[in-house]
Amino acid sequence: MDNRSLLVKAEAVTAARYYDIDARPPFIVQKAQGAWLEDCDGRTLLDMTSSNGTTLFGYRRAEIDKAIEEQVTQRGLMFPTTLSPQRIALAERLVDRYAAAEKALFFRTGSEGTSAAIRLVRAYTGRRVILSSGYHGWHDWHRGFRQVCWDAQNEVFHFGYSLEALAHLLEQGRGAIAGVIVTPEPGWYSADDFRAMSRLCAQAGVPFILDEVMSGLRYGPAGLNGAGVPADLLVICKGLANGMALSSVVGKADIIDAYDAAGLAGTYNKEVTPMAAALTALDLLEDGTLHRSAQAIGTALMNELQQQADEAGIPLWVTGAPLMFKTVFGSEALGDAVGQACFEHGLFLECNGTHMINFAFGEREKDHAVAAFAQALREVVVSGAADGLVGTRIVSEQRKAYARRALGAVFEDDDIDVPMAHGVAAIKKYLHAS
């Protein structure tokens, strides 16, 4: 059945208007191989999303698929014991891999991983207040993350990556704060920035959680933690099982051991297949070759996209790490127009999201991406979609606007005195209550 007929059916029985239909071009993928998708009209597209970053090795990586097949057909999908040989082996591997890891727990999704991390630090410290920056999934506890605010119901303060705000809150809230959770955003901040946050937490005696759902295997072979950012807990997810749902919370043994006290559970955390896939994935990562090659391709791709935009006179800022970078256009509408034109030229990407290549990217894939992007930029200029934006330079205001919208970031010139005062007052109530 073709794309259009399937979309009509989907609307009747399952699709959400924005999330499933309007948020991306009207196509439905039926199979994929390496870096390439085939949709239900039989059309081939290069994928620069890696399915939200999950397929780190590319689609249908033979060694991983073989491990899955063996687990399914020779041993079984799921067992009644929460411990399996695969879980134990995988925990050992992660403990070896990540500096912060003394023990490892497993969940299915990134959201379940971050929610579990929050429960762990609350149970471990006996405190309630969480300080948070960035996106940690769709669960209830941090829906208001796009602005600096005190979320009273969930007992979370969103501090917008402000180091000064963090220092102030840790100082004023001493004794009330259960943990600090931050999603690294390498497009805007350096490892040093996160190292500074980690240091502040260590000085205050507050657990620091690095949400490496995206960055744990994409920032580098062992995420920001491997790049020297200490943490008490890490949440790792995307890429670990190359498209199978699997997340891990790793960290200090005494915090992980709060599992029972935190009341954590989950039937499907026992499913063995994703762990078998992850063990093979880690074997493939072992010697570092895959990361080095992909980072070289990613760096070249970032440079060439920037160059194409410069030549076309379109304002663009390419920022981030080679396996997770962003293209910040002069406006979101311009990004959308470029993305749509790329799609017409056989390249699927999210111009206002994050570009995530995978280990199946080589010169051919890079060249295809650059050619489609260049063609898209030319068409956008001709169409007039870039009018008023062409020729202007990307200035810091545009970078900031993107970061405010996407990450909930604040900058020195943003006035956050009122939410900060509310937050401190609320946090102090915990201190008086105890």
Add this chain to the structure above:
Amino acid sequence: MDNRSLLVKAEAVTAARYYDIDARPPFIVQKAQGAWLEDCDGRTLLDMTSSNGTTLFGYRRAEIDKAIEEQVTQRGLMFPTTLSPQRIALAERLVDRYAAAEKALFFRTGSEGTSAAIRLVRAYTGRRVILSSGYHGWHDWHRGFRQVCWDAQNEVFHFGYSLEALAHLLEQGRGAIAGVIVTPEPGWYSADDFRAMSRLCAQAGVPFILDEVMSGLRYGPAGLNGAGVPADLLVICKGLANGMALSSVVGKADIIDAYDAAGLAGTYNKEVTPMAAALTALDLLEDGTLHRSAQAIGTALMNELQQQADEAGIPLWVTGAPLMFKTVFGSEALGDAVGQACFEHGLFLECNGTHMINFAFGEREKDHAVAAFAQALREVVVSGAADGLVGTRIVSEQRKAYARRALGAVFEDDDIDVPMAHGVAAIKKYLHAS
């Protein structure tokens, strides 16, 4: 590596003391087939848990494993489009299967499914208060479910399956209640009881959510909903993909369409493999033969276990539906002792939990289970573990004690006036605020 060595390793890198180690016998399963497990000492055991009910067809059901293998090796695990041909086909099948279903959404775990259902009814109604009975997973929003109480932080009232309490809360809270969510417990309540709850909700204009995570494919071929309990939303999970993580929220189109407003998301909801498995699972269920055979075996098993206990003079109440039944002993300690003795005789079950057979159970499996159980009962009598409990009759107080502890149920003679008054007062604040 043997059970014991693995357990030592596990404690060092991943295991929780209670949840992973103390909660079950010290064994680790390495493979399974049909209804049988093989542990890491090479020992074979019959499994009466079906891995928390997930492996409805038994371990390594060939047709389902073949569907998984084909998806993984021929098409791919995951695609960037949230819509896949498999998701659309599966939604159509569920809409056909469940009376309540007009549209279907997919998540990974039962907990994510129930959390999503709560978000949907809150977004749909614009109200906040949830009335809840029973267990709906490990997420934050309903941790206090084991007693009748008003959970102010999560805006949930736990009403303990009391029809009178439900009627009173719906009446007093008219205009403030976003939805009612109930997990059917066929060991204690009949379909008529849930039908009465459903009717009260319909009369009050409040969405009724049936949490059929466990019962959706185990109470009967289409759960309680298929047995004539109307609902606005159902959450279905265990058994759907025979051990792969997959849950579905199905129900009225206008509530499901609140997906965008509810801010639901989830990268791994796109994973296609579990949906391919579920499509094959539904094919296998189609003609009803598997359910009929398993229900006959389950009924015989319930009767024979009861008979063995009666003959041994051990007080036991066997209750529930043939594919999800409970053995209520005179005390939890006695249940534990019987379970431990069964394990020594090659039968793994959770005597104080729910017994869940699967479609791989035949006469041989039933006879093995009954023989092991009978032997365990004899040994428990001889050991003295049942002293003081042998010979007494299971009276209603014991049934009630179990239901209070496991389900948070209340009974006519329980005094719930104080939490009810608190709840009504809290709910009325919403009415004054709006």
